[in-house]
Amino acid sequence: MIQLALMYHIVVRSQEERRALLNEEQPYALLASEFEQQLALIKQLSLSFMSATVTDSEEDTENKGVLLTFDDGHASFMHQVLPLLQQFNASAIFFVSPGLMKSRTDFVSRQQLRHCSEQGVVIGSHAWSHQFLPDLSESQLKIELADSKMFLEDACSAPVTQLSFPGGRYGKREIDMAMNLGFKRVFTSDIGLIASASDFIQPRFAIRQNTSAPELTKILSGDAHYLKMQQREHQIKALARSVFGHRNYDRLYRLFTKNS
Ligand SMILES: [Zn+2]
Secondary structure, eight states: OOEEEEEEOEEESSHHHHHTSOTTTGGGEEEHHHHHHHHHHHHHTTOOBOOSSOOOTTGGGTOOEEEEEEEEOBTHIIIIIHHHHHHTTOOEEEEEOHHHHHHOTTBOOHHHHHHHHHTTOEEEEOOSSOOOGGGSOHHHHHHHHHHHHHHHHHHHTSOOOEEEOGGGOOOHHHHHHHHHTTOSEEEOSOOOOOSOTTOSEEOOEEOOTTOOHHHHHHHHTTOHHHHHHHHHHHHHHHHHHHHHOHHHHHHHHHHHHHHO
16 A cells, blocks of 8 residues: 655635635635545545654554655644544644744644644644744754743643654755654655655645645646656756755745746
């Protein structure tokens, strides 16, 4: 069986709720009904849900299928996602930026986060303030990772050993720092299948509002041609980022997507 991770962000109840989100969040917001259909598709394809906890390489052979991950910390995780995870008996990692919990009213509260953890959701760090980590100084980077880890461990009374990089931005320095601070596994937005669930660096497939059922089927069946096309597109974007710089790239990206 295949091994891969899907990356989600927000799951809303209605189109109105989606329109109330920030412009840059809307492409990543699925309706609860769409998310439910995707879980059903995973089942239809006879795939299992992977365990969200870090396994060692021996247990790895048992742990195959689809790993569900959710980035940022939006409160819709608790209201829309959690009941569906329970219905489908699926494990998940919820990567949260504590700084956003404090500044945004539509993100999970400390109590809600603890509730998710108590319900079996694995809580991971998404750094403190959701800044792109390669733009930060070494000391800022350390604070982003260490403080978020400490806050989340304290809120959930559980170890936090997994990290996902805000905006999928990382380099060798971010990997080394995560390792030094005791993280066991980090998730990028690089596209690819999971080679081994115990690998330190893990790729993911971003699921957007416009990810169609045929497209998801290609992802879930490990379609080699589709994978290659997606990886090529991702590499071109990464190259553009390295040429223009992370912040300029995002400005350009928004400009082009607005006009197209
Ligand atoms: Zn994020």
